Amino acid sequence: MEIVDLVVEYASGLSISDRATYVRELRSVHPSSRVIDIMCHLSGAEAPPSARASIDGTEVPLDQCDDGTFVVSGESESPTPGSFIARHIGHAWTKDQRQQFGRFVHTLSAAALAGAVGLWHSTTDWVPAAVFNVGILILLAVVFFLA
Structure with a gap:
């Protein structure tokens, strides 16, 4: 129902x-x-x-x-x-919805940045996969911060 x-x-x-x-x-x-x-x-x-x-x-x-x-x-x-x-994509969001989405995306950005820093400090062998993972996390942090 x-x-x-x-x-x-x-x-x-x-x-x-x-x-x-x-x-x-x-x-x-x-x-x-x-x-x-x-x-x-x-x-x-x-x-x-x-x-x-x-x-x-x-x-x-x-x-x-x-x-x-x-x-x-x-x-x-x-x-x-x-x-x-x-x-549901592109619909007119209310002010509260935009604010909550901004908080959510900012939290994702902070988590991606914290993950990149943690991965940076824990990596001993800088193989291409490790560089790629850190790069992707930093890229996600920037994209989520600007969203």
């Missing part, structure tokens, strides 16, 4: 926006009891509404059932492996 955004629109222009519960296995959306009550009161005076929900970042049309719940209409598209990353 997950929480999704539900929008119910009537032909008269009335629009109801609320959160609803989505059961992925059943492909059904269960609105809150107050929205079901409002839709029952409006059913006598209004034409049947159209509904859509925002599921996994995409707007999906819904079909209304008799009990007030909704079912996802049409075929469900299978998510592509990169779709999660594509949706």
